[in-house]
Amino acid sequence: MQKFLFRFGTPLLGVGCLIMLALIVTNRELPNSLFNAANLQSFKILFISIILEAFPFILLGVLFSALLQVFVTDELIRKFTPKNPIAGVLFGALLGILFPLCECGMIPVVRRLIRKGMPAYIGIVYLLAGPIVNPIVFTSTITAFRTTPEMAYSRMGLAFAVSVVIGLLLYKFMRSSPLKAAPALHIVHHGHSHSHDHSASGTGMRGRVTSILAHASDEFFEMGKYLIFGAFLTAVIQTVIDRSTLSAFADQPIFAYLFMMAFAFILSICSTSDAFIASSFSGMFDFGPLLAFLVFGPMIDLKNTLMLLTTFRVKFVLILIALTAVLTFIGAWITEVLL
Amino acid sequence: MTHHLIRAAILTGFAMFIVYLDRTGEIILYIAPRMELYVKLSAIGLYAAAVYQVYAALQKRMGNQTPGCDCEHDHAPSPSIIKNIIIYGLFVFPLLLGFLVPTGTLGSALASKKGVSLSGSAAIERTAPQSPTTPAANENNTNPPAVEQQTDDSLDALFPSDEFTEAHAAYGKKLYSTSLITVPEKHFIETLTTLDLYREAFIGKEIEITGFVYREEDMGEERFAVSRFAMNCCSADALPYGLMINWPKAMDYVEDEWVSVRGKLTTSTYLDNEVITIEAVKLERINAPESPYVYPDLEFGL
Numbered sequence: 001m002q003k004f005l006f007r008f009g010t011p012l013l014g015v016g017c018l019i020m021l022a023l024i025v026t027n028r029e030l031p032n033s034l035f036n037a038a039n040l041q042s043f044k045i046l047f048i049s050i051i052l053e054a055f056p057f058i059l060l061g062v063l064f065s066a067l068l069q070v071f072v073t074d075e076l077i078r079k080f081t082p083k084n085p086i087a088g089v090l091f092g093a094l095l096g097i098l099f100p101l102c103e104c105g106m107i108p109v110v111r112r113l114i115r116k117g118m119p120a121y122i123g124i125v126y127l128l129a130g131p132i133v134n135p136i137v138f139t140s141t142i143t144a145f146r147t148t149p150e151m152a153y154s155r156m157g158l159a160f161a162v163s164v165v166i167g168l169l170l171y172k173f174m175r176s177s178p179l180k181a182a183p184a185l186h187i188v189h190h191g192h193s194h195s196h197d198h199s200a201s202g203t204g205m206r207g208r209v210t211s212i213l214a215h216a217s218d219e220f221f222e223m224g225k226y227l228i229f230g231a232f233l234t235a236v237i238q239t240v241i242d243r244s245t246l247s248a249f250a251d252q253p254i255f256a257y258l259f260m261m262a263f264a265f266i267l268s269i270c271s272t273s274d275a276f277i278a279s280s281f282s283g284m285f286d287f288g289p290l291l292a293f294l295v296f297g298p299m300i301d302l303k304n305t306l307m308l309l310t311t312f313r314v315k316f317v318l319i320l321i322a323l324t325a326v327l328t329f330i331g332a333w334i335t336e337v338l339l
Numbered sequence: 340m341t342h343h344l345i346r347a348a349i350l351t352g353f354a355m356f357i358v359y360l361d362r363t364g365e366i367i368l369y370i371a372p373r374m375e376l377y378v379k380l381s382a383i384g385l386y387a388a389a390v391y392q393v394y395a396a397l398q399k400r401m402g403n404q405t406p407g408c409d410c411e412h413d414h415a416p417s418p419s420i421i422k423n424i425i426i427y428g429l430f431v432f433p434l435l436l437g438f439l440v441p442t443g444t445l446g447s448a449l450a451s452k453k454g455v456s457l458s459g460s461a462a463i464e465r466t467a468p469q470s471p472t473t474p475a476a477n478e479n480n481t482n483p484p485a486v487e488q489q490t491d492d493s494l495d496a497l498f499p500s501d502e503f504t505e506a507h508a509a510y511g512k513k514l515y516s517t518s519l520i521t522v523p524e525k526h527f528i529e530t531l532t533t534l535d536l537y538r539e540a541f542i543g544k545e546i547e548i549t550g551f552v553y554r555e556e557d558m559g560e561e562r563f564a565v566s567r568f569a570m571n572c573c574s575a576d577a578l579p580y581g582l583m584i585n586w587p588k589a590m591d592y593v594e595d596e597w598v599s600v601r602g603k604l605t606t607s608t609y610l611d612n613e614v615i616t617i618e619a620v621k622l623e624r625i626n627a628p629e630s631p632y633v634y635p636d637l638e639f640g641l
Contacts, residue, residue, distance in 0.1 A: 038448035038595075045445055045574050048437050049369035052357070053573035056377035059384040143637050147503035213391035220388060221346060221430075228429050238575065242452050273572035276635065 039239050047235035053270060054104045054227050054303075058220065061105020065112040066215035070208050074117045081118050089167035092125030093133060093160050100134035102270050103304045104227060108219045111179065111311045120178050125167035128324065131271040131298040132159035141294065144275035151275075151287070154335050155294045162295060162327045169323065178316040223307055230303030234268045241266075257329055260289040264297030265305075271298035288336030296328040342423075343396035349430045350389035356437050357382035365442055367630045371570050444631040445568050446595040447553045450579040455553055455566050457583055457614045459532030497540040506640020507533045515540060520604075522548040527633035528569050528580055534604065538615050541604050546617055548582055549599040549625060552592045557610060561589050565600055565617075570632040577632065583609060583616040592622070599623045 082088045101109060106127055114123040131137065133156055145151040260281075269277060274297050278290045285293075300321050308317045357378060360366040370378050497515070500508030511533045514520050520541075522530045534541050550565035558564070566581030568574070584600055585607065592598060602619035 036448075038443075038446060040440070041443035042445055042449040042452075044436055044440055044442070045368055046449075048433055049573035050575045051433055052360075052366075052369050052378050053374060053575070055353070055357075055381040055385070056374075059381050063384070210391065210394070213388060214395065217346065217350070217388040217391055220350075221426075225426050225429050228433060231433075234575065239449065239452065267575070269576050270572060273576050276571040277576050277578070 043235050043239045046238055047231055050231035050234060050268070050303075051228060054231070057102045057105045057270065058223055058227060059105075059216075061101055061108050062216040062219040062223065063212070064099075064101065064105065065108040065219060066212040068109065068112050068116065069215050070211050072116070077113060077116045077118050081122060085121070085168070085171045088119060088122045089125050089164050089171065092122040092167060093129040093163050095126045096130035096132070096134040099130070100136050101130055102272060103131040103298055103301070104223070104270070104307070106130055107304065107307045107311055108223060114177075114179060119171075121167050121170035121174060124170055124178070124320070125163045128166060128299045129159055129163035132156065132295065133163075137271050137275075137298070140272050141275040144279040145282075148282075148287070150339060151291065151294070154287075154291050154339070155275075158291060158295045158328070158331045158335060159299070162299070162324065162331055165327055166320070166323050178312045180311065180313055222310055226306035226310055227303060230268055230306045233302055234266065237266050256285055256289040257292050257332060260285060260293035261296045261325060261328065264293045265301050267297065268301040268303035269297070274298065286336060287339060288332045291335055292328050292332035295332065296325065299324050299328070340396045340399045343392045343399065345427055347389045347392035347396065349427065349434070350385045350392060352431075352434045354382045354385040354389060356434055357385070359438070364629070367632070368442060368444060369574055371572050371632075371634055373634075374572050444627065445574060445577060446551055449577075450553050450566060450568070450581075451555065453577075453579055455555075455564055455579040455581045457564060457581055457609065458535040458612075459528060459530075459580065498537055504536060507536055509640070511537045511540065515544070518545065520544055520546040522546065522582070524628070524630075524633050526636055526639065527567055528635050529639050531580055531582060534582075535615050538604075538606060541615075542606065544604050545601070546604050547599065547601045548617070549597065549628070550581065551627075551631075552594050552596045552598055553579065553581055554594055558583075561585060561587055562607075562609075562616075563589050563592065565598060567633045568631065569635055571635065574632075580633075583607060583614050584619050584622075585616055586619040586622055592624075597625050597627045599625045 082091050099109075110123045110127045113126070114120050138152055138156060141152040141155055142149060264274070267274070267277065275294060278293050281293075282290060305317065305321065308320070312320075357366075360369065361375075361379060366375060366378070494512055494515070498508040498511045507529070510526070510529060514530070514533060520530075520534075534546075548565050550567045552563050553566040554563045562583055562585055564581035564583050566579050568577040568579050570577040584602070585605075586600075599622070600617055600619050601621040602617040605616050605618050606613050607616040608614075
């Protein structure tokens with residue numbers, strides 16, 4: 001419990017403070033705004049709908065991760081991952097085209113890949129680019145922005161560029177494993193007994209099926225608690241904070257970018273549907289801020305930050321968020337100027 | 340073993356919750372129809388995982404080590420009871436909320452937070468005025484067969500379009516040829532967008548629309564908006580769209596009441612913007628429709 005407090009106490013307090021600040025800025029009182037019947041109703045619907053919507057994707061993610069664990073050997077992963085860092089980063093950035101997963105399903109898969117010997121920087125690139133650079137998200141963006149197809153291309157391009165730059169930076173500067181310490185110990189252990197147990201000696205089909213179910217359901221609980229907590233925060237924020245008050249920022253050019261990125265972070269919606277939200281803003285915001293919303297949101301948002309924290313070190317997650325935010329901001333701004 | 344059983348119960352709970360939502364039809368409040376199948380499939384997945392948890396519990400009971408994973412002890416539940424209560428509580432909370440709190444629908448409270456769009460889809464509106472095209476340029480464009488016989492020069496002049504608003508122009512012509520425009524559920528947003536885009540053409544036309552009453556302070560005593568939430572995937576991405584109504588006794592209608600309105604289209608000024616407005620001649624209270632949401636038609640004009 002104490003460890004739990006230490007680990008999550010500060011971030012939680014931080015989130016609490018942010019919520020309070022937002023409430024002060026928007027002139028709202030906490031009890032009034034959340035606890036009347038209508039708001040409770042909105043909260044309930046938003047909260048449960050986010051969870052329900054994420055379930056299929058999380059299940060797909062943990063299932064995929066479990067299949068990787070049971071059927072794909074570490075050697076195979078090493079063999080398929082390019083040795084050259086540049087080729088590796090490009091490989092990671094385009095992997096989403098082959099295995100399109102959205103951000104909720106992504107984390108267990110990436111963790112599994114890293115534990116199975118994929119270099120961490122490549123895994124992170126897949127984590128960032130995968131939810132955007134894939135055919136499903138491309139189609140939904142084209143559909144949502146039918147009048148400005150440049151948006152879909154810029155979105156793919158910028159996401160690709162941001163993730164590649166981050167991948168190269170990580171390759172250059174990351175020295176230790178970004179995964180949390182405890183699991184790292186298991187890699188050693190894993191290589192010896194575990195892969196031997198399941199993959200090699202093979203307890204037959206039945207053994208494999210139970211093993212898949214075991215991994216998948218464990219991981220479901222591990223990811224699920226953060227999903228639910230993230231959905232909770234998202235639903236509270238959406239019910240309490242007035243969007244029109246916040247969008248007063250829309251007039252200031254820099255704030256417009258920051259606002260759209262913060263908004264993407266708070267909304268935590270799936271990358272397949274966020275294009276529709278963005279297009280609803282296109283009267284209010286320019287191309288650049290919308291692009292920042294579309295690129296930053298799937299890479300980093302409230303729900304997936306909590307999920308990242310299950311897997312990666314706190315410091316690493318913070319650096320990753322900062323890098324992504326800065327690069328997205330710059331990239332979106334440049335794109336706006338160029339187009 | 341207790342852990343396995345608790346987990347089995349939670350997983351079953353979620354699977355049952357999805358089945359319950361499906362049976363009662365409440366699932367449409369949370370998830371768009373195109374997502375429903377996936378959510379239902381995930382119920383099967385959850386149930387399979389629950390079955391496995393029971394199996395693992397029995398294995399443990401019989402003294403067998405679970406054949407599953409002894410590799411990942413970091414997944415094993417923490418020994419701290421308080422922490423476990425918090426974590427499992429987190430999973431039980433949405434279930435309790437879902438099963439016990441009666442379900443309403445999204446309404447004015449959330450609409451005011453999200454900001455109702457009174458002019459259809461902004462994505463379309465913004466680009467349209469910037470690209471005026473001559474009617475002649477459109478004559479070669481293919482129009483849906485339904486309106487072909489209607490297509491003459493004057494109609495094209497009323498509905499100028501470019502490649503992006505072509506679908507709306509064609510739809511506008513179709514609407515224009517009807518004597519009473521009924522805003523359909525299937526094309527709610529598209530209809531509002533078209534009406535807004537070609538408002539000059541539609542002024543004076545008779546129109547009928549249903550939705551819930553939404554009011555902002557600035558609307559005063561004689562106006563409110565008839566609104567619907569448009570959902571893409573789940574209700575977290577639902578956005579409200581509405582049409583302004585002018586009715587002398589608007590205050591008789593309370594927020595979130597479902598109404599059907601008939602009247603003539605005109606425009607009025609709201610917060611320094613010109614918005615399309617219905618000069619109502621008939622208002623009727625109705626029961627909330629089965630699905631409170633409308634969905635954008637992704638195939639519109641394709």
